[in-house]
Amino acid sequence: MTTTAVTSAGIASEAPRSDFGRVLAQRERRFAAALLAPAFLALLATTTFPLLFLVYTSAFRMDLAMPFTNGFVGYENYQVLLSDERFWTSLLVSLVYTGSTVALQVIIGLALALLVMDLKRGQGWFRVIAILPVVLSPAVVGMIWRTFMLAPEFGIVDFLAINAGLGSKNWLGDPTLAMVSVIAIHTWQWTPFAFMVLLASLASLPEDIYEAARLDRASAWQRFRRITLPLLRPAIVMVIIMRTMVALTAFAAIFTVTAGGPGTATEILNLYAYRKSFTELSIGYGSALAVALLVVTIIISGILFAIRRAK
């Protein structure tokens, strides 16, 4: 009798409290969901739905020039894509463009950051000047380069090339030079981003471990290799990830400068998908190309994030 009384009393005193807690938690969850809902719905409508619609479209033949051939084709677009030489070329151009611009941004950005860290004065000015290209629209940057910098005879770059004895070059007409040019333009615009992230990261490194390293007889190069670089690693990997995403999907700067040309020399996958969809009006196949770009981006970012997690 006594034992039962004690246990039931224990339960009785316990039960309302946990009930109360559960109700409270439930209410909070509901409130949290209500707060989350608008942003969540907006995201669904602007990203998830278009993505799904893209995948859906890629299963159709949707040719605005020849509407009578339209209809469901399953994965035929992807079969065509795999044997489409222009697809593979544009994928290669995308990878070269992304790899070289990201590598250049990190190397030049890091070198600039190390240089500016050692400046006793003028760091602030340097930062202000450095941010200017970043705040420009890529389309504007493309126009500036096409007209002011690369125009034959009158562009600054060509003017310098002539004066350096290299002679006037057709910067945007020669396939190799056009590729070099679009890589240079992207690097010019976005290196300041890498520079600023790495500078902030450098500035946060403690001074005293460098003093300890000096007393431990590390040379400047050893201090950089053994201390600076490992400590900057998270920032460098983050810059690589962010810049890779953007470079893979670059569009405006190339579009305004070369529009993918000459021929297909600077036609990255993104541009090919655009040309296919909106110039040749083959929406279904264009969608398949865009999905392919999405898959490539996901694979590359997956690899990068795996590197980031690894030691």
Add this chain to the structure above:
Amino acid sequence: MSGQGQVSFRNIVKMHGEFAALKGVNFDIKPGEFFALLGPSGSGKSTTLRILAGLDAPTAGRVLIDDKDVTSTNARDRDIAMVFQSYALYPHMTVAENIAFPLEMAKLPKAEITPAVKDAARKVKIDHLLDRKPGQLSGGQQQRCALARAIVRKARLFLLDEPLSNLDAKLRLETRAELKKLQRSLGVTAVYVTHDQEEAMTLADRMAVFMSGEIQQVGTPAEVFARPNSIDIAGFIGNPPMNLVPARYVDGDVIIAGHRLKTTATTRGERDVVVGLRPGALRMAVGGLGARVDLIEDLGDTAVLDLDCAGTMIRMRVADGNIPGEGDTISITARPQDIHLFDPATRMRL
């Protein structure tokens, strides 16, 4: 590779713009000595250590190590090991990698590095933590790791910049004793910066007391304690520090609050002085200076009394079992040899 570790500072001046951090510092450290640089914050002791390490350059003067002028020698070429106040461990390396770093920089073969790292870690009792990163260590363990990194190299000079200040009180006492034993067993010259006079007193063979950019006294802890050179040092050394009371000197006696005390001085004449009285040197005696007990701080085995002698505050240390009550009036005196006299104008010892 390891030399003697003899250090000389010759007229070292360090200016920060208009501000003189060091105003002509001179001292000599003998090989194998445990030498403390003691002073309140901002007195120039850390600057002195950084100049010795080669991390800062002096504005004027010369630094000699083992009779060689190293004033313009690079920090990495001075053969000096240092423990930083912040420990300055390399956060991305394990304890073992941290300790091995100076050896790797010296291009020692790997076969020699591993046993040397283990040996250094064992000496400071962190050989079970070799695989941890600094972020996974407690403050005391980090401090030991920094110590191990400094001793592993067997440098000729061992610099310590307030190494105990970030430890809790109990650990500080333990580490203090171990540090002294470690330095003795290694036989290395150690230069130790601290603002804690008790640390300097207990650890150092000799010490230099810094006051606003100058060394005011160099000597053994006992010497500095027994005969402080200036009012500033007298007020800095000892816990609680020396009582400093304005008084009148008349023919070998001093008059404090109307009461006459004998001193060891024999000069005739009359002048204003500052009298220094160690709290522990004061005695209760009939017919002495009358004082009212304002406050008692009981420390267990001793107690510190705050006394009011006709408006002058005097602190006195008494043994347990001899403690008067608060509000009591007692009579105190001091032996002539325990009375220190200072010039109020120059603030120096008379």
